[in-house]
Amino acid sequence: MGTMTSKRESGTVPNGIGRSVKRTEDAxxxxxxxxxxxxxxxxxxxxxxVVRSPHAHANITSLDASEAKSASGVVDVLIGSDYLDDGLGTLPCIWQVRNKNGSVMAEPARYPVAVDRVRYVGDAVAVVIAETLDQAKDAADLIVVEYEPLAAVVAGPDAIMPQAPIVHNDAPGNLCFDWEIGNRAATEDAFSRAHHITRLDVINSRIVPNPMEPRSVVAIYDDIADEYTLHTSTQNPHLVRSLLCKSVLRIPEHKVRVVSADVGGGFGVKCHLYPEEVLLTWAARRCGRPVRWTADRSETFLSDAHARDHVTHGELALDSDGTFLGLRVSTVANLGAYLSTWSASIPTYASAPNLAGQYTTPAIYAEVKGVFTNTVPVDAYRGAGRPEANYIVERLIDAAAREMGLDRVEIRRRNLVPSAAMPYATPLGPVYDSGDFRKCLDMAAGNADYEGLAERKQDALRRGKLLGLGVSCYIEACGVSPSRANGISGGRIGGFEMAEIRFNPDGSATVFSGTHSHGQGHETVFAQIVTDKLGVPFESVMLVQGDTARIAFGHGTVGSRSAAVGGSAIVVAGERIVAKGKRIAAHIMEVDVEDVHFEDGEFRSRGTNKVMTIAEIAHAAYLPINYPLDQMDPGLDEICFYDPTNFTFPNGTQICELEIDPQTGHVELKRFVVADDFGRILNPMIVHGQVHGGIAQGVGQALLETVVYDADSGQLLTGSFMDYAMPRSCDLPSFEVSYHEDSPCTHNPLGVKGCGEAGTIGAATAVMNAVLDAMSSVGVDHMDMPASPSRVWRALRAATSKLPRPTASASATAGNGNQVGNAHGE
Amino acid sequence: MANKVSLTVNGRSVQREVEPRTLLATFLREHLGMTGTHIGCDTSQCGCCTVLVDGDAVKSCTMFAFQANGTSITTIEGLASDGRMHPVQAAFQEHHGLQCGFCTSGMVMSIVELVEKYDGLDEASVRELLDGNICRCTGYHNIVKATLAAADVYRSGSAAATHTDTLLRS
Incomplete structure (x- = not known):
């Protein structure tokens, strides 16, 4: 048996914390x-x-489903008036943001099926229920809807122009909210003292999250028990249940079971209550049949929440040596046609409080107008507000460095919050508990060979290429969230997490968690925590997730919270197991409970050689013959609702190096180097994987992905993978990922900060800063995402100096890369 | 109107009546209940539905079921044998080549073809050859690593490789 040392190094327990344990879920x-x-x-x-609107904005003047209802195989067709007749409610937003004057935001009704007006291409108009999917599709063609088209508006800034078409009559001027944060007067004062002011307008482009599994819902109604079971591909089953019962169906929560089994990627887009979840639950009862729906990919583009879509003006005030004095940011956030579940919180509380970044900027003021348009609703996507904050801050810093002739890394170093200043209160509210920002910046700059950049640029020029390097220092408020922080900012939802550890009589353990893994590997990592803390063999720990009938409560997986909040709940539940186990052991060993010590799965009494394993204690708890029944209940099953006392603050530096071919505008990523601080690392293999995937999504936005709406008709022009460029293997390099564990989170028992969103938060910025570094050498210093070949090529036409061409000797050796070798099988 | 199709799926012969418009992907999932093959898009872009048709990797949403008449199909469910993972599957677990698992079926099937048919695979060629399969989780880093590792197993002519040959010809 192991030693009795009280302090153990992380990573020393087989299959425990800090080990790259292979994933249980893979098989x-x-x-x-x-x-x-x-x-x-x-x-x-x-x-x-689901029949969807082909118009961006129109009144429904008539809807005739009679022919469809009598078509072959059709069970029923349901429309908006049926929904109203059944007296059902609307889909809520769970964050109520307040305007500058203290009044609350506009919350126009969102019905799951249009009642008399459609507000975006894709708005649901009718629900066809049939024996087969083909019959349902065939019948959909027989529904006759007459529309009276209305003028549409698709861009955020256009929606608040005086003559803009009005999306909702109860949201004048298309304004949902006009919100602010920070000290305006102090910021203006800082700007009045500035030596230099950098001003920048950026568009944080609209994108579609696109997890590879399209959303899918199966609803079952049991008319004997009057109960529903809803299988749905959600990140957050308890939230779906709560909103569905309280706001929509108006039935008690115990009448609905929401099950979310394996989910093929989420990235934030599956943490909402969606119209289809409402429609299927309703339809299952109406027709007395189990009903199923799965989006096809084109439907994903029209019905999954979109993301980002900020138009932002930012200003950075600096003194003569490059010290940041103040930051002002003004954003118009396009919310789409309706408020989605989290939407109002994303450009406000999820974004702006992060504007301090890693820096000591003393005065910050931000204002955000949330506006309605005739587009798909906009909501959370990996990073959710924090990539937008990072993007404006880090682009401003690069622009300031260029304007003032300062080195980009040096100006950042000069302004970083020093590790000695932790805990550090930013001017906008967040209090950073720990972090060594300088360390990550130095690690990344070293690994990326920042010193050798000038030489590589020269080499690229000889080959006719423009080489650029971009830096992005990110920090994010994660581990969402302290419930009190939610409440203060208008949240209508808590932020705690639940874990239950249930020992079985044989000593195996079942963990019930309210988080939800859809690729993050919780089955593995949570078992590692239990193995490490309680000494239960890894193979003897099983995770139950994604079922409101089996799990007491939960807030799902969003905001990089599962390890920091869900994992902490497991640790505390484990401490309660040990506390009870000590009392059981003391009784059986006939010693004082104070003398019982627990280590590596064994209860030992000091000064004796008595020892009991945790499996033996579990057995005794379920067969309580020699047991302190006068002091406690039998059984070994503990639960914890863990409410974090602060957010966590993952941080790091990302550096991207790329080359632009000025002849084609093609951007080739050469290296992507990151150094992260996620606090303690539970499973390095999984953490690396999370970072890789996060980077790819940030690169996708920067170089490839973008949603395009036709400004006049409001038609979605990028409605499939044919038109919307997803990052593919050939678009990306391998990533160079490193981290340090020297600044663990100080307020949770694992010391973890979270790693799920980090890659995405800094990556788009690092890429765009690299693109601009490359292009500014020929006099082009502005570019919005995506830096696609056509846009880069066009931008380079405005170059003020001569574009490079390959020299004869360089071109002779170029062009021998990326050849596929020796195909012989075809 | 229905067509009769007769084919072999993972070594088992099957006969079914199908509508002409039924895609092979739909046939596998809905008619045979083999849900390991996934459908991730409707424009043949994502590769989630890739299966082997007579040894060639094919996006099963690009074929009608009746076009598969007389062929031998291998799906993700038919890759392992004797309780042992195929080398590509094993490499995916070893190198964390999957996260949510949804693109994995098609990705693995594409890579099985790739390691079988190509010698001298390196990172650049793997990245070019895999561009028909989209993964949203991994950033491809570990998929590339797993592919090269599986290719090594093939190159070294291990027993596992032989096992796959047998399986594909069954």
Whole structure:
């Protein structure tokens, strides 16, 4: 048995914390045995097809579904008036943001199916229920809807122009809210003292999260028990249940079970209550049949919440040596046609409080106008507000460095919050508990060979390329969230997490968690925590997630919270297991409880050689023959609702190096180097994977992805993978990822900060700063995302100096890369 | 109107009546209940539905079921045998080549073809050859690593590689 030392190094327990344990969940996915919602087959099931509006904005003047209802295989067709007749409610937003004058935001009604007016291309108009999907689709063509088209508005800034079409009559001027944060007077004062002011207008482009599994819903109604079961591909089953019951169906929560089994990626877009979840629950009861719906990809583009879409003006005030004095940011955030579940919180509380970044900027003021447009609703996506904050701050810093002739890394170093200043209160509210920003910046700059940049640029020029390097220092408020912080800012939802550790009589343990893994590997990592803390063999720990009937409560997986909040709940539940186990052990060993010591899965009494394993204690708890029944209940099953006392603050530096071919505008990523501080690392293999995927999504926005709406008709022009460029293997390099563990989180028992969103938060900025570094050498210093070949090529036409061409000797050696070797099989 | 199709799926012969418009992907999932093959898009862009048709990696949403008449199909469910993962599957677990698992079926099937048919794979060629399969989780870093590791297993002519040959010809 192990030593009795009280302090153990992280990473020393087999399959414990800090080990790159291979994932438990992999086998079923690799063998084709995953259990995604669309894989369910329910006896008696009927299929649903949702008829959607082809207009961006129109009144429905008539809707005739009679022919469709009598078509072959059709069970029923449901429309908006049926929904109203059934007296059902609207889909709520869970954050109520206040205007500058203290009044509350506009919250126009959002019905899951249009009642008399459609407000975006894709707005649901009718629900067809049929025996097969093909029959439902065929019948959809027989529904006759007459529309009276109205003028549409798709861009945020256009929506608040005086003559703009009005999306909701109860949201004058299309304004949802006009919100502010920070000290305006102090910031203006800082600007009045500035030696230099850098001003910048940026567009944080609209994108579509696009997890590879399209959303899918199966709803079952049990008319005997009057209960519903809703299988849905959600990140947050308890939230779906609460909102569905309270705001929409108006039935008690115990009447609805929400199950979310394997989910094929979420990235924030699956943490909302969606119209289809409401429609299927309703339809299952109306037609007395289990019903199923899965989006096809084109429907994903029209019905999944979109993301970002900020138009921002930022100003940075500096003194003569480059010290930041003040920051002013003004944003118009496009919210789409309706408020989605989290939407109002994303450009406000999830974004602006992060504007201090890693820096000591003493005075900051931000204002955000949230506006309605005739577009798909906009909501959270990996980073959710924090990438937008990072983007304006880090682009401003690069612009300031260029304007003042300062080195980009040096100006950042000069302004970083020093580690000695922790805990550090930023002017906008967040209090950073720990972090060594300088360390990550130095690690990344060293690994990226920042010193050798000038030489590499010269080499690229000889090859006819423009080489650029971009730096982004990010910090993010994660580990969402202290419930009190939610309440203060208008949240209508708590932020704690629940964990239950239930020992079984044989000593194996079942962990119930309210978080939800859809790729993050919780089955593995949570078992590592239990193995490490309680000494239960890794193989003897099982995770239950994603089922409101089995799990007491939870807030799902969003905001990089699962390890920091969900993991902490597991640790505290484990401490309660140990506390009870000590009392059981003391009774059986006939010693004082104060003399019982727990280490590596064993209870030992000081001064004796008595020892009991945790499995033996579990057995005694379920077979309480020799047991202190006068002091405590039998059983070994502890629960913890863990409410964090602060956010966590993952931080780091990302550096991107790329080359632009001025002849084609093509941007080739050469290196992507990051150094992160996630606090303690639970599973390095999984953390690296999270960072890789996060970077790819940030790069996607920077170089490839963008949503385009036709400004006149409001038609979505990028409605499939044919028109919307997803990052592919050939668009990306391998990533160079490193981290340090010297600044653990100080306020949770694991010391973890979270790693899920970090990659995305800094990556788009690092890429764009690199693109601009490359282009500014020829006099082009502005570019909005995506830096696609056509846009880069066009921008370079404005170059003020001569574009490079390959020299004869360089071109002779170029062009021998990326050849596919020796195909012989075809 | 229905067509009769007769084909072999993972070594098992199957006969079914299908509508002409039924895609092979739909046939596998809905008619045979083999849900390991996933559908991630409707424009044949994502590769989630990739299966082997007579040994060639094919996006099963690009074929009608009746076009597969007389073929031998291998899906993700048919790759492992004797309780042992195929080398590509094993490499994915070893190198963390999957996260949510949704693109994984098609990705693995594409890579099985790739390591079988190409010698001298390196990072650049793998990245070019895999551009028909989209993964949203991994950033491809570990998929590339897993592919090169599996290719090494093939190059070294291990027993596992032989096992796959047998499987594909069954």
């Amino acid at each position: 079923r996915f690799l063998l084709g045995k995953g259990r995604y919602t669309d894989d369910l087959r329910i006896p008696g099931q009927a299929y649903i097809y």
